[in-house]
Structures are given as C-alpha cells and as structure tokens.
Amino acid sequence: MLKSPRIRWAGALMGAALLTTGLTLTGCASGEPGESGKVTLTYRLWDDQQKVGYEKVMAAFEKANPGIDVTIELLPYDQYWTKLTADVVAGTAPDVFWMTPTQFPEYVTKGVLTPVQLDTSKYHQTVVGSFTYQGKLYGVPKDWGIVGLLYNKDLFKKAGVEMPDKLTWAADGTGTLLDVARKLTVDEAGKHPGESGFDPAKAKTYGFASWNHYQTQWMNWISSNGGKLVDQPFGKYVFNDQASVQALQFGVDLVNKHHVAPPATQTNPPTGKVTDMFKAGEIAMFPANNALLPFVAPEATFEVGVAPMPEGPAGRSVNLNGLAEAVYAKSEHPQEAMKLAAYLGTAEPQKLMADGGYAFPALNGLSQGYVDYWKSKKVDVAPFVEEAAGSTFPLPITTGFTGFETKLNQIFNEMYLGKLTPQQAADQAVAEGNATVE
Template sequence: MAAAVAAIAGVMSAASAVEVKYMLWDSMQAPAYRQCAADFSRKHPGITIKLMQYGWDDYWTAVSMGFISDTAPDVFTNHLSKSSEFVKNGLLLDLTPYIRRDQVDMGQFAPALVQIWGRGGKQYGMPKDFDTIGLIVNLARARAAGVTLAELQNMDWNPVDGGSFERIVRRLTLDRQGRNASSPAFDARNVAVYGYQNPGSGGMMGQTEWSHFAVSTGFRYQDQPWSQPFYYDDPKLAQTLDWLAGLSAKGLSAPYQFTRSMGSDAMFVAGKAAMIPQGSWMITYFAANAKFENAWVPLPRGPQGQRATMLNGLADSIWSGSRVKEQAWQWVKYLGSRDCQQVVASYGVTLPAIQGMPELAVAAIRSKTGADAGAFLQMAREHTFLAPITDNAAQIDDVMKGAMEAVLLGRQRAAPALKAANEQVNQLLAPPRR
C-alpha cells in the first residue's frame, strides 16, 4: 500500500513539475549540461529542464524571435557581444535580489567574470566559464623548420619588425619550391604553407584577431566597461593593424580575401597555415580534427614585456519575461554551483568559471584528448583585459568591421581609417542633442 501511494505521489509530482526552458549554442558542451540538468531535477523534483541547442547563427535568431513572440527560453547562455543590447531593452532579469536572498558566494568567481555581467549595481548573468587566447602550432611543420617548442613558448613581438615571432613565422612559411621565407629566393607569390594566419577583421573586439597584439603595446579600448570615449584612433592600434596587413604582402599570411572565404581554422587543419590564434573553446575541435602533432603555446610578449589576452566569459541569463522566474533562478544558481561546474570540468570541453575548476578541466582535456591546454591557464595569469562593453554594440561592431576590413584588404592605411571610424563610434554614444 505504501509503495502504491509513493508511486502515485511520484506521478503527481512529475505531472505538476514546472518546466524551465534552457538554451545554449555549443553542441560539444550540451552533454555536460544534460548531466547537470539530470542532477538538478533529482534534487528539485518539482522542476524539469528542457535543454535546447542550436548552432551559433540559428541560436541568436531563435533567442531574438523568442523575445518578439514572447516565447523566449527562460534561461539562456549569454555572450558579451549581445548582452548590452538586451540590457538596454530590458530583456534580462536583474539577479541581484536573488543572489542576496540566497547568499550566493560571488567571490568564488574571478572578479572580472562578475564585473563584465553587471551594470549600475545590477547583475545580469551568472558566470559559467571563461576563455583566453593562445596559439596552436603544427609541430610537425615546426620541427621540419628547425623550430623548437621552447622557442615557440618564448616568442616576443613588436609592430616594427615583428620580433622573434615574425622570424619564426618566416621559418614556418614555405613556397611551392620548399624554400622558407627567410631565404632570399623565397617566392611570396606562390606559397604552399603560410607561417601564420590572422583569423579575420575582428570587428570592435578583435578577440582572436588583433586585440592581444594591440594591448601588448599599451592600447586600450575604453577606460572601463560602459564608459566613453573609445580609443580606436590610438596610433598603437594603427601600427599593429598596418603590421598585420603587411604580412600577406610578405607571403607570411594568406590575403584577407582568401581567409574570409576559407577560414583560418580550416587552413590550419588542412596544413595550409602552420600557426593560428584561437580561443580555449576550440581545444576539443582541433584535438578531433587536426590529424598531425600540434601544440598550444602562449601568445608572444609585446613591447611592454608582457603577454596580453582578452579574458572573456559566458554567463547564464534569465529572460525578464519568463513566467517561471523563481524556478529559472534555481536552475541558474545550480549552473553556477561547484556541483554543476565540477561536472562541466570533468567533460573537458570548456574552462569553468569557479576558481580551481579550470585546472580540473585541463587535466580532463589531457586525459580525454592528449592535448595540453596549460597555455590557456598561463595566459590567464598574464596581463588580461576585458572586451569592450557598451551600448549600441551592434552598430559599433559594423563600423569597426568596415574599417578593419579596409585596412586588411589594403584599401586604406590604418591611421586614417581608424580615425574616421572612431569618430563614428563616439558619435553613436554621444547623448542626443536637445
């Protein structure tokens, strides 16, 4: 009799369970979060999690259409490039009252990962992971060129002659006759393997494309998140971009038009580029797809003697229109807990936000794929900086993408292109005239 009552109670509980819709874009992370969802539902039998995963482009279309049609997911993985517009339009729930009520320890996260998701004393996202930038190198190509791993791990760079970084890139670059770019006979018009490949224009952030070079010279986007003016007209950034644009003329990188169509990741996997910059979120991709020995190494030291990397982080946000805000908060709180982030770390796909968890993730990555992701932890201990955070981010990104492309295509020198773009950017942020 007792068993029958318990069974009936279980059925009634399941039937009355509140459903929280949760959306994310990364298919490689989905299994870890399905496990978190299963664990959460066992602890909260009155709440079920409906996990939905879409690719990057479809994901943001689905989120935006959901806002318009009043069917958005209750909780979704948020990105800094999108969040400022959501905050501006009142689409995100302020988590601060819930954090205070439940006494969530936000000190368990690196301070920057909390800061980037806050504005005006309000918190719009619970940190879930973080990423830094490193270089992935074709070690087979490096060995053939006589370049050691120690050399790759200790490169320096400057925008005048490229430093030891450019000298190594020359050694890694091969023309179709097998001559490297250090040889006087090197044919820059007929390159078989490019030593380095810039991923693209980078828009307003340049996360993998140019930010690490520029900031290592002393460039900064803005004084602090949400502040103005922007400093895209800084001569340090112009000098950095002119150097990057000049690599293709030397035959060290493919022309921007070629990269735009093929992509630097595909070039590396195909053996057409010996070294590219990428983020820690791509570790498992290259482990699965690069069929040759490779290694992650830290970014080169810049003119100021420091390596620099953007420290970015995703967060879980709650839609302000959710009809199940309390249950959504319970799920978000769990996503930011040690229990869930330890599960995520064990899957070895991304670096969780709670301090101490990234080391567990790196160990899991090494165990599962053989890849050594320690370079990303090293970069996290170097000079880190935040992505630019501002209102009107979509319009600013369009302006900066156009300017960067003009420079990389060789249509304009960087200084005048950036000066004009920076004026547009700051006009977009200027208060309206009365």
C-alpha cells in the same frame, strides 16, 4: 548607415516570425505548473556538444529539486539571437539562457535580465566584469574561453625550429615571433622571407596566421601594445590612438610586408579559410580560442601544440570571452529560475562540464578537469590556464556592437588588403562604432 537598436530589434522580430515557422522547438516559455504540480523551466543554449553535458547537469538538478522540470531548448547560433529578441518582445523568452558579453548591453539596458546575487570573488573577474551593469551582476558566470596559440608540431620539427619559451613582438618587427615565423614560412623553391629569390606568391607554408578576426587577432595586438578598445564599459571606442594604430600596422605587416601570413584575399571574412589551412598543414602558428579545439584537434593529421600568445611591448594581454547564465526578468517562475541559475554556478555542474572537456569553468579552482580531459587527447592546454591568470580583457562591452560588427569587418577587410592605412581604418571604424553607442 547602421540601423538604430530599436529598428534592429524590430527587424529581428520580423525575421524571427518567419524563422519559427520552420522550427520545431523542444519547449516554449514556462507556463503554469502541470497536472503533476511541477514547475517547468525552459533553458536555452546554442551548442549541441554542450547540450550533451547539460542533460546530465539538468538531471542532477531535477533530482535535487523534484518540484522542477527543466526543458533544454537548442537553437543554432545563427538563429539564437533572432529568436531570443522576438521572444523578449513577445514576453515569452526562456527562463534561463546563455548570454555573451557583446549581446549583454543590448539586453541589460532594456530591462530584460534579472540581477543575481552571489560571491563574485569565486569567479574569474573578467567574466564577472563582462556582465556587470551599474554595480550589479546580471548573469551567473558560466565559463570562459581564451585566445592562445595553436601550432603544428610537425612543421616545427621539419623546419628544425623549437617553440620558444616566450614569443615576443614589437611594432617595428623586432622580437622572436617574426623570427620564428620567417623560419616556418617557405615557398615552392624552399626559400624563406628575407632570402634572395623568395616568392610570396608561391608560398607553400606560412609561419603565422594573421587575418581580420577581432577576437583572436588585432584586439590582442592592441591590448598588448598598451591600447584600449573602449574608454570604459558601456563607453566609447578609442582604438584609433597611436598605440592601437601601431598594433594594427603590425598585424597587417605580417601579411603584406613580412609575408609570413596568407594574403587577405584568402583569409578575409566572411569566406576566410584560415582554420582549414591550419588543419591542412599550411599554417604553423594559429591564434585561436580554446573553444575551437573540438573542431580542429580531431581532424588534424599532425600533433597540435598550444603556446601562450606573444608578449607585446606592454606585455601579454589576451581576450577572455566568458558566458553567463541569464535569468529572464519576466519569467513566470522567478524563484525557480533563479534557483536553477544559482545551481549552474556551483561546483558540481561546472566541474562536470570542465571534466567533459566542454569549457573552462568560470568558477575558480576547477580548470584541472578540462586540462586532464585534453591531456587524454594528447593536447596540453595548460598554457591557456597560464594566460587566464595574467592580463585579460573582454570583447567590447558597449551598446551597438552587434550592429556595428559587420561594418567593422568590412572596414578592416580593406585594411588587411592594403586599401586603407591602419590609421584610416581605425578612424573610420571608431566613428562608425561610436555612432551606434547609445
């Protein structure tokens, strides 16, 4: 049985109390102006790579605002939310901090966030929608990451296969995706799926990575087949309808029927090794968020290509996951905090982060800097930009998802293992998920 949001927050507070005894933080919640008369704001994030860029961003902000100092506080992601929840309960949260779509409902419905006012038309609309509640925006759009298809160009060349201009799929197995994946899947005897003598238990390389990862996998299949995850923002889960179940069946069939993807015993979370398998040259096509590039491209011993995700019967529809700069509703320096958040939504800082290859900026018109950065690393990320201009969707924006996530993965692990049918898994997951929606 899942814990209620109230119990989860109380549990998070207890965990954070233990956690912080072993932490040395770079700052704390803002207090009164120091002897210099300056106001000190605390800005919290979890990405150590992006912290390097934000040090430059904050230096520029402080130069333009000599009465404000900004302390950057870095917490690892697995500690970030526990500590933030504890700080919110204690009334000592940072002035400005990163917010995700899945965590957003828990914080905004509890009055933790301050609404912001800006011209929303200048930002990617999926990011804007991800942080809108009751008609108000509760976060300055920061950046976005999107799911695309990383692929091993060396394996394609070795197999004599070219990446099609457009990959397609349908629930019945038709389309170019499965055809290409078969050609790139080979066992120790050199046989491909569909050929006499092919042994899936002795596959040497797989054409595709299909596994239980909601953001890069089955949620995209559902949306591209005309299904929906929730009926509306802050609503109920509905992904047990016919279109959604057909899409789930397709993802499972790539593994258990067509044998073009690794077995779930190797890939199921939390111990899945898919990223390692791709880097090792054992998987040809790997759906991934562009944010994974810094962790894959430098270690790959082959040339990494990028292609758009396959188009389904309803077209191509991919997950776009944006972040926002959230302003704490109880900041002791609300005007200065809002000033910082507003600045972070302008062209200067967002261009700096894009040009440094950290992320695609949420502000429209600045993506080229990110493209140019990765071009210098011999990776063409333009397909990600192409996708972002098409049909995109956020992760489920509804209360309870963060508590439901573990159970969702458990249920879908069973589905990928073939122990539950897609209909059974979807029905069970929707029922469990809706029980957590407030």
